[in-house]
Amino acid sequence: MRRPDQDRVTPSRRGLLAGAWASLPVLLAVAPFGLIFGTLATEAGFDLLQTMTFTTMVVAGASQLAALQLLSDGAPALLAVLTGAVVNLRMAMYSAAIAVHWQGLGMAWRIPAAFFLHDQAFALSIARYRARPDERVADRAGYFFGIGITTVTVWIACSWLGAEIGARIPPGWGLGFAAPVCFIAVVAPMIRGTANVVAALVSAVLAVVLAGLPGGTGLIVATAGGIAAGMATARHIARKLRVVLEAAE
Amino acid sequence: MTDTAIWTMIAGLAVATYLIRFSFIGLLAGRRLPAVVTEALSFVPVTVLPAIIAPMVLLGRDGHLVADPQRLAAAAAALGVGIATRRMLAAIITGMAAYILLGQTGL
Numbered sequence: 001m002r003r004p005d006q007d008r009v010t011p012s013r014r015g016l017l018a019g020a021w022a023s024l025p026v027l028l029a030v031a032p033f034g035l036i037f038g039t040l041a042t043e044a045g046f047d048l049l050q051t052m053t054f055t056t057m058v059v060a061g062a063s064q065l066a067a068l069q070l071l072s073d074g075a076p077a078l079l080a081v082l083t084g085a086v087v088n089l090r091m092a093m094y095s096a097a098i099a100v101h102w103q104g105l106g107m108a109w110r111i112p113a114a115f116f117l118h119d120q121a122f123a124l125s126i127a128r129y130r131a132r133p134d135e136r137v138a139d140r141a142g143y144f145f146g147i148g149i150t151t152v153t154v155w156i157a158c159s160w161l162g163a164e165i166g167a168r169i170p171p172g173w174g175l176g177f178a179a180p181v182c183f184i185a186v187v188a189p190m191i192r193g194t195a196n197v198v199a200a201l202v203s204a205v206l207a208v209v210l211a212g213l214p215g216g217t218g219l220i221v222a223t224a225g226g227i228a229a230g231m232a233t234a235r236h237i238a239r240k241l242r243v244v245l246e247a248a249e
Numbered sequence: 250m251t252d253t254a255i256w257t258m259i260a261g262l263a264v265a266t267y268l269i270r271f272s273f274i275g276l277l278a279g280r281r282l283p284a285v286v287t288e289a290l291s292f293v294p295v296t297v298l299p300a301i302i303a304p305m306v307l308l309g310r311d312g313h314l315v316a317d318p319q320r321l322a323a324a325a326a327a328l329g330v331g332i333a334t335r336r337m338l339a340a341i342i343t344g345m346a347a348y349i350l351l352g353q354t355g356l
Contacts, residue, residue, distance in 0.1 A: 029337045036341075050255050057263035066301055067262055077254040081261035087297050088266045093290040095273035096282045107275065114271035177320060177348045180305040181327045185340035187298040188331025199292050200299045207300035208307050208314070219300050226296030227289050234288070 009104040015142020016149075022128070023147040026120040027154050033061045034155045036178050038162020040065065043175060044072040048163055055159035059118055059152055062186050063087040065179045070216065079216045086223060094122040098144070101129045104137050113141070116148025194237060199230025323348035 034055070041051040046068075058064055063084035070080040094117055102110070125144045129135070169175065191200050203226025210218030273280065282290070306324045309315035327344025331337070 032338060032341060045250060046255060050259065054259045057259065058266050060266055062298065063262065063266065067258055069301075069305075071250055071254060071258055074250070077257040077261065080258045081265060083301075084262040085265040085269065086293070087301075088269050089297075090290060090293045091266070091269045092272050093282070093287055093293075095270055096287065099273045099278060100281075102274070110275045110278070111271070114267060114274050117270040117274070177323060178345060180302050181323060181341055181344035181348065183298050183302045184324060184327040184344060185331050185337045187295060187302070188328050188340055189335040189337065190295055191332065196292070196295045200295045203296035204299040204303035207303045211304045211308055212312055219297070222300040223293070223297045226300065227292040230292040230296065231288060
């Protein structure tokens, strides 16, 4: 079996430029989120070094806001890490889905590539790979890095700008509600189909009911319950569909 | 919130997030996730975020249910625009605008 560390494909410059170009529209979504994160981190009491280290090393806005929120509410650091990691679990799915398209890419490129694997880079790259199944792996990897480098640069710059602005924004501007609004804006476009709606509703209701549980365990239990409800709904729909199809035959 | 807690959280989340991302690209390269795990993971974003959001919108500082019209209206506006337009930025702007405007009118 071929091992990735024996592979030698490197990303191409052509792919890199195509990716950088393709990422321009999504910067409109990355920039304001970065601004909001920087602002809220500063308001929560992070100094500039902490805010910038956080946003540069993690590069995952929703998990950063979630961890920040928990820590400001007085939760222990470990719980904030656990919650942030649960928010980022979806990236294991991205990792598995994108790795299939990178056969032959050298380990020296896979190590930095993982750093850039966020929502936008994944979504744009997978769309391109599916549309162009014959593209060379060098161009595919280049495309991914082009998106990653552009978006992460803008993300870090906007976080910094937000941190500078955050120190100057007067209270009463409604920033206290910016975090839930951002979460809603991230999740609303993803809720498609009955199974997703059921999963989201069950999880939300459970989270409210279990909010009193110690150590944020309510969040974990609510998420697990929502996932189970979503999967059960998807299976139920598939079964009904099969019955209808068999009846039609 | 001590400096130690902040730095521990940053280091912990940085390492955890990197390992999640690197999982199938590097550590387990060439392996595939079982279908049931992929299916479960596909539900993570639509469950974990609502579980974070709902208590922020519906619970007061004391942990009891409160119907705060400012928060409810802003959340509903962001959700409605997000579902209708599928654009994150439009949803953020609408939600924040609703929250600030309702705050100004003293609702």
